[in-house]
Amino acid sequence: MNMKSMAAACLMAIVSMAAQAKDYKxxxxxxxxxxxxxxxxxxxxxxxxxxxxxxxxxxxxxxxxxxxxxxxxxxxxxxxxxxxxxxxxxxxxxxSDAAKEAPLLDSIQNRYEVYRTLTDPEDRRRCYRAIDSLSQVAAQYxxxxxxxxxxxxxxxxxxxxxxxxxxxxxxxxxxxxxxxxxxxxxxxxxxxxxxxxxxxxxxxxxEEYNIGIANDMSKVWKAMFAKLFPNHPYGTQTTIxxxxxxxxxxxxxxxxxxxxxxxxxxxxxxxxxxxxxxxxxxxxxxxxxxxxxxPNLSFPEYEPVKKLTAPVDTTVIGNEAELLMLAWQLDKAASAQADTVEVLSYLLQNGTAGMFDLDINQNMLCAEAGAFHSFLNEYSMLVLYGRPKEGQTLDEVKTVMLNEIGKLRKGDFDDDLIRSVINNLKLNYYRNIEDNGKRADMYVDAFINNIEWERVVTKFDRMSKFTKKDIIDFANRHFGDNYVAVYKRTGEDGTLRKIDKPQITAIPANRDMQSKFVGDMLNSIPEPIQPRFLDFKTDLSYGKTKKGMPVMYVKNTTNGTFTLCFRYGFGEESDMWLPFAADYLDYLGTSKMTAEQLKKKFYSLACKYNVSVGAGSMNIIVSGLADNMAEALALTEDFLANAKVDTAAYRKYVDVEIKTRKDKKLDQKANFSALYMYGLYGPYNALRNVPGNKALLERNPRELIDMVKDIRNYEHEVYYCGPAEMEEVISAVDKYHKTTKKLMPVPTGKEYTEQQTPRNEILIAPYEAKNIYMRQCHNEGRMWSPDKEVLVSLFNEYYGGGMNSVVFQELRESRALAYNAWANYFTPSRKGHPEFTVTHIISQNDKLLDCINAFNGIIDTIPQSEKAFELAKQALTKRLAAARTTKFGILNAYIKAKNLGIDYDINEKIYNALPSVKLSDVVEFERERMASKPYLYMILGDEKELDIKSLEKIAPIRRVTTDEIFGY
Incomplete structure (x- = not known):
């Protein structure tokens, strides 16, 4: 074919391809x-x-x-x-061979169909052993x-x-x-x-089921759905x-x-x-x-759920603290009701100026109360929840919450609250669309609930037309005595039955096997993404206020929101009362504005302030709609300077705090957190470094307010991200942020110190449940080195991270010991603190020793696979290349680096070092820092259900009480 003919043929091919290309509408x-x-x-x-x-x-x-x-x-x-x-x-x-595997999988499937019909225990054991044996054969592929x-x-x-x-x-x-x-x-x-x-x-x-049966909130939801939807799968069956x-x-x-x-x-x-x-x-x-x-896709259909005409009560029992939940049944998510329900739920509670926020929580009429909506494909709900104060009954909590519904029905709320709610919903929407995950969430909700996208986009247009009468009429039509009340009471649930541990033979991990599909994927080379790491010299700007306070600035060019932070280099380690002073502020006003008026004003500005206290730092943050930054800052500064003591509010606050402490002792996760902190740091830790109940009761609240007023006079820094220019920010800070002419140096404090583990020891705290929580910790006081961070990152990726990690494969895939298991080599967040290793698992009581043996096995002899390692390396490399730190995240990264004593983005150091790291380097890292080392085993569980004699052979046992780990 001559060149002219070839060109013509190519042209025809291009035209043909263009003609065949789809025009995607x-x-x-x-x-x-x-x-x-x-x-x-x-x-x-x-x-x-x-x-x-x-x-x-x-x-x-x-x-x-x-x-x-x-x-x-x-x-x-x-x-x-x-x-x-x-x-x-x-x-x-x-x-590795789907054709050879298929008949084995078919046989396993058929045996399960027999197994599920058997009732005799011995027959079932025999059948399951056959399934287990056959699974071993199938596992070779x-x-x-x-x-x-x-x-x-x-x-x-x-x-x-x-x-x-x-x-x-x-x-x-x-x-x-x-x-x-x-x-x-x-x-x-x-x-x-x-x-x-x-x-x-x-x-x-x-194991996931066993975790759930220990969770009282799961029981509450199950009971509530059963009463709201008694003849529908929403109520007759659970997801688990x-x-x-x-x-x-x-x-x-x-x-x-x-x-x-x-x-x-x-x-x-x-x-x-x-x-x-x-x-x-x-x-x-x-x-x-x-x-x-x-083309014949269909779904099971059910008779409409009958509307309730009278209250329906039900009760669940469990270890955790008492609470009450009320719920009303409403129309589906795609109904015309949805807009009204959303606005109405935020009228009741929005975290700042809702009726529950101001009438109940501000006045501490119960320990806590809240309201929210939940949309489903066929029905929806408005839900209220409340926790009682000490000596308060659940029925009294119900009265408190129903009183607010009564006010709603009568229109006893501020006329401008509806507009404020809609403005703040818009603000939340603007922030949400910055996040790809939240965008995709909106799409999922629209698709699953059959909501036209136009209805989502035009939601605020419809809401803007709401009148107070609309809300009142809706409340009167739908929120009468047609609710379900679930009473969650504290006690032993005699109905719980743990699923017995089956006899499972561990299946091989086959780490070095690889399908052709995976091999082809690994060999595919898309156009690479070039990494972009932070440069603290250029990615943020630096300035100073008139009084010399450093200002770190990042411009937000994507929307009209701002965050302004005053950061202090001391926290609860310097004074354990600081968090309580910050919390108490939430119940106060000034001589000119009550606490309720102050919250309403912030909410109307679509702004908020927050005082947060950490171990070694404290932040006063103002954020929200950028157009209102100056007014919100002025409001915050006036309040912090002129907060008015309210002795009665302090006493109520202390009563609620003491009740909350009591409730935490009943919660499994809270107990495990307390045990972990006790084991990691010893008796002096963030959970125990708190004033006792007696000290709380005896403290003069005036001293707490004075403490807050004095804070601004200590050395601190200013961090800002928003659309305003730096000069505008500095001008606003100079105008409204009043301090003494010379700032005081930050007070020193006793830092929480991670305890070393020189010998094996078992630390047990009591909690009666069908499962145990366990962590192992090794700490030899090794200080952090940025040069080793690449090994830390690769080790965590290879060993204890995702589903392809050693821990997941060995403890879940191979041995089926847990739903929740991980391991991590932790590096400090502050200079001068050590690195340490932690393993974590939640499992059945009778699997505890299996968990310990399995973890120790992969700690003392780390499984090695070149293919798995190269994959971990590739995953980490690609994630770092595609990572981007933006907006206030740049300022947080700067603070983190500063706390570690470095002035650069550690991720760049990791990325550049990755190509030269070998599996042998990670293996040596693990052997040097983890293998055959002494560990502290922290176990939360019921000793009656544990094999204590076998545990004693592993290490000496030290028992701590619930009071000891909480410190109050």
């Missing part, structure tokens, strides 16, 4: 600040896209319009368990966590998923240059899912499922569920970030376009 809505494009592919797949180029990353959500609402009644918990299985791979990855390997290979982060009543959603945050690789993996995953690694993953779900169904799973039902609901015309792909919409939708169509729709 999309929906958009005028006035949408996110410029959302909504595509619908030929197979019905919805694609929501929005561009946000602040950082070279894309938040991806794949939402399936199904959840526990559609679980078969005989196998509840199925949607949630399928979510777990979706991480196990496909016919292309997760296996299983390559655990290849999905996570694929996501690590492309530099993804935040790999996760969740299941609710109406939704199952899969989450990744990916670099912007990896859209095609991400689509390739996800399209295979959603079309060719394989159920493998079933019995070990099922045990992880058991029943104990009986978890014991008797059906792989057949899972596959049928997947086939029925995981179809493109029931799925939305929601992306937000640094993307090209035209190219992105073309890539999605290329990989997902062949996915076959189900």
């Amino acid at each position: 999309y929906e958009s809505v005028r006035g949408d600040m996110m410029n959302t494009r909504i595509y619908t592919l030929d197979n019905g797949l919805k694609v929501y896209l929005s561009v946000n180029k602040e950082k070279p990353r894309i938040q991806t959500y794949i939402a399936v319009r199904t959840g526990s609402r559609n679980d078969p009644a005989e196998t509840t918990g199925l949607a949630h368990y399928l979510e777990h299985i979706m991480f196990k791979g496909t016919t292309s990855f997760g296996t 299983n390559i655990p966590n290849e999905y996570d390997k694929l996501m690590s290979a492309i530099g993804a982060q935040g790999t996760n998923a969740y299941t609710g009543n109406d939704v199952t959603c899969y989450i990744e945050d990916i670099p912007s240059n990896e859209v095609e690789n991400w689509a390739k993996v996800q399209s295979d995953r959603f079309q060719n899912m394989v159920v493998r690694g079933f019995h070990t993953e099922l045990e992880a779900v058991y 499922g029943t104990q009986e169904h978890l014991k008797n799973p059906s792989i057949v039902n899972i596959k049928n569920y997947f086939k029925k609901y995981y179809v493109p015309n029931n799925v939305a792909i929601c992306l937000s970030g640094d993307l090209d919409p035209e190219r992105t939708v073309e890539v999605i169509d290329r990989y997902f376009g062949g996915w076959k729709a189900d």
Whole structure:
């Protein structure tokens, strides 16, 4: 063919390709600040896209319009368990030989169908042993966590998923240059899912169930839904499922569920970030376009739930503190009611000037009260909750909350509160759309709840037309005596039954096996993203006020919000009363404005102030709508200078604080936090460095107010991020921020000191539950070195981080010991403090020794895999390259570096050092700092359920009481 003919042929080919290229139509809505494009592919797949180029990353959500609402009644918990299985791979990855593996998986599936019909305990044990044995054979082909390997290979982060009543959603945050690789993996995953690694993953779900049964709030929600929706799956089944169904799973039902609901015309792909919409939708169509729709897609239908005409009460029992929850049933999320419900819930509580905020919490009529709304696909709810003060009954709390509903129905609230609520909702919206995850969340909610995007975009237009009469009429129509009341009382729940530990043989981790699919992905080389690290000399500006206070400044060019922070280099280590002085401020006003008037004024400005006290620092922060910065700063400064003592309010505040302390002692997580702090720091720690109850009662509140007034006269720095120019900021600070001419040096304090672990020791604190919380800690007083930070980061990535880490594979995938397990090598946040190692696990009581042995095994002999290490290295490299620190995050990074005694971005040092690090370096790092070292084992559990004799063989046991770990 001559050159002219070749050129003509090429031209014809180009014209032909252009003619065949799809013209992708999309929906958009005028006035949408996110410029959302909504595509619908030929197979019905919805694609929501929005561009946000602040950082070279894309938040991806794949939402399936199904959840526990559609679980078969005989196998509840199925949607949630399928979510777990979706991480196990496909016919292309997760296996070394899908053809040889398939008949073994079929046999396991068939045996489970038999197993679930057996009732005789011995027959069930025999059948399960057969399943366990067969699973060992199938496991020779299983390559655990290849999905996570694929996501690590492309530099993804935040790999996760969740299941609710109406939704199952899969989450990744990916670099912007990896859209095609991400689509390739996800399209295979959603079309060719394989159920493998079933019995070990099922045990992880058991552990998740056991964590849930120890949580009283889970019981409250279950009881509330059961009464609100008695003849609907919202009320008759839970997302986690029943104990009986978890014991008797059906792989057949899972596959049928997947086939029925995981179809493109029931799925939305929601992306937000640094993307090209035209190219992105073309890539999605290329990989997902062949996915076959189900023209007969349908969902189970149920009779409408009857409206309540009288109060319905129910009670749950558990270890934790008493509380009361009230709920009213409302129409679905897509209904015309939704706007009114949202505004109304914020009228009741918005954290600043709502009716609950001012009438109840400000006046401390109970320990705490709140209100919120919850939208579902078929129904919605307005929910109130309240905790009693000491000596107060739950019925008295109910009266307090219902009184506010009565005021709402009578219109007994400020006329301008509705406008303030809408303005603050707008402010929250503006802040939310800065975040790719929150954008994608909005898309998921709209899709799952069948809400037209135009309705989302025009929400504030509709709200702006609301009148006070609209709210009053709505409240009178819907919030009468038609509520459910759930009384959560403290006591022993005799109905709890832990799922017995099955006999599972650990399956091999097969770390060095790799599917061709993964190999091809690792070898793909998209156009790289160039890293951009902070330079503190150029990424922020420096100035000084007239009195010489340093000012650190970053301009916000994306929206009209600001944050202004006065930072002091001392905190509760210098004076343990500072946090209590800050808290007490919340109940005070001045001689000119009451506390209620002050909060209403801040809320009307769409601004707020906050006084936060940490261990070695204290911040006074003013933030909100930038147009109102000067007025908000003036208001804050006037209040801090002229706060008026209210002795009666102080006494109420102390009573609530003492009751809150008492309640914390009943909470499992709070107990574990207290034990961990006690073990890590010893008796002098942040949780125990507090005044006792007697000291609180005897303190003169005037002294606390004087303490706050004096703070501004100590040396401090100013940090600002917002649209104002630096000169405007300095001018406002000079005008309103009054201090003495010469600032005092910051007071010194006794720093919390991490305790070394020279010998093995077991520290046990009591808590009666069906599971244990345990952490192991080793600290030899080694000081931090920035030159070793690359090894720390790589070790944490390889060993204790995500689903591809050593800890996850060994403790969850291989041995099924826990739902929640991790390990981390911690470096300090302040100069002069040591590095230390922590492992963490939550598991059943009878698995404690297995957990200890498994952790010690992988600590003393770290599993080594060159492939896993290279993947960890690649993941960390790509994440650092695509990371961007912006807005106030730049100032926070500066503060963090300063606290460590460095003046540069540590991430740049890590990134530059990564190429030269070898697996042997990480192994040597671990051997030197972790292997065969003494550990402090911190265990929160019920000794009656633990094998104490075996624990005594590991190390001496030291018992601490609940009072000791809390210090009050």
